[in-house]
Amino acid sequence: MSAPDSAILTDDDLKGTNLDGLKARPLRARRLTTVYVYEAPVRLWHWMTAASIVVLAATGYLIGSPPPSLSGEASSHFQMGWIRYLHFAAAWIFAVGFAGRVAWAFLGNVYARELFFIPFWKPAYWKELLDEVLVYAFLKKHVKTVVGHNALARTALFFCFTLTGLFMIVTGFALYSDGTGIDSWEGHVFGWVMPWLGGNLSTHFLHHWGMWVIILFVMIHVYTVSREDIMSRQSLISAMTNGYRTFRDDRPD
């Protein structure tokens, strides 16, 4: 086992590499351990879902609170028509992506399953969760590195993304069946949702709340991912672009 700072390179280490002849010190040259975590379908799904969430939240907000009234002939505009079309198109992308992502949980690597459950029966999970909270409370400097998601991230993802996303898909299709009719497949499959949630208007209301939950989640997600990428012992953003996670040190703790 090499010591943590053995990853720092000297001028000699650079000999015979692409950096041959350069000084190691001013370059802060290091050799880091990299692991492949997020496979291509997961990354593709992530960015597709991110884009669809942006479209869904924007158009969804406008469906609830439409822009100022347009003048002129009704036949010369289709503003709300387009807003709703974009919402439904993005919703289909989100829903199909979600279904594909569920399938990939079975087909992909072990990290592809982390989104769909919390290992609440494992003491290690609770320990890790507490450690992460302490890090965010500035009471602890570093925690153990993890290949996939840390316990805090996993918990937030499970509740605020996976469950809320599923709720949005189910209520979304139920509301969509308003337009396609009660005898459509949406009506048959999701017709139970609205009576269960207290009616059509209540379903709209909860669907609207779901949007805010996801918006708040996205804000926190973007912040913590950027922060972790800068401050933690592992890379975050590049893991979701090229799939490889880099550890900044090889310390065992």
Next chain:
Amino acid sequence: MAVLETFYDVMRRQGITRRSFVKYCSLTAAALGLGPEFVPQIAHAMETKPRTPVLWLHGLECTCCSESFIRAAHPLVKDVILSMISLDYDDTLMASAGHQAEAILDEVMEKYHGNYILAVEGNPPLNEDGMYCIIGGKPFVEQLRRVASGAKAIISWGSCASYGCVQAARPNPTQATPVHKVILDKPIIKVPGCPPIAEVMTGVITYMQTFDRLPELDRQGRPKMFYSQRIHDKCYRRPHFDAGQYVEAFDDEGARKGYCLYKVGCKGPTTYNACSTVRWNDGVSFPIQSGHGCIGCSEDGFWDKGSWYARLQDVSGFGIEASADKVGLAAGGAVGAGLAAHAAISALTRARYKGDDAQ
């Protein structure tokens, strides 16, 4: 009480010509959305079937269902339905009263056990053993249970009987309860609305008489032929909605031009009813046509679903009331500020850090 008279017999006895009778059958077929080939079938049923006894009970209600019913658009429909179904008991409309009236109820229940239709207007309050609604000295819920026990089917007239309506609105002190939560062992047809459209009411009865079966019902027990589409789906102002042209206030240019009432709280997009197709008062108009949004009176619990003049429900408990968007924006702002503060502290911590390669 004429027992075995058919509809046709009664109509002829009342001086309705054969020609008017056939016209009525055609109109009924059209109202039910049936093709012309069903006209002879309706006529045949009217000519041969004995009249179905209907017992019409009134619980906690305002009689708006009856008021609507007696205004069934075509005069012939009114004449026919009021005398054709054997409306043997309806304390609002019948001539007899008191013990005489109650005696008829018992007589029909006994004579036509298992064959009469029970129409319920209003609902029973269950609190204090049903003492909030007394009919003939006894709680209405007892009368309802008694009459329902021998009924072939039950029609829940209006939003009261179907969902509870205003007397069941929060906090519902009398515990007014819709019929289907009290009577659990009979087929129940819900005809919600406050009140339901007259032609929808007569249409449901005519369908049951003609085909001798219940109309096809949706998941909530409403006849599909009248409640399978939203007001919004057939609204003549729908093009303005799709275009993005709304009434912003009731006295603006958009209101004068008949734009979509979505922004002033129209519940058409969330309300299943036939108002935008059948309309009211012989097809004269309906609320949206008169410039006011739909209030969603045929939907479950419409009194408790927020303002009639706003689409987005208020959230109680935040201040007095706030919209989901206000709460969401406030939460977003709070989270944003929290993240900024967290980022600032993180940066300060980081500033003391010398880098991964510090030796």
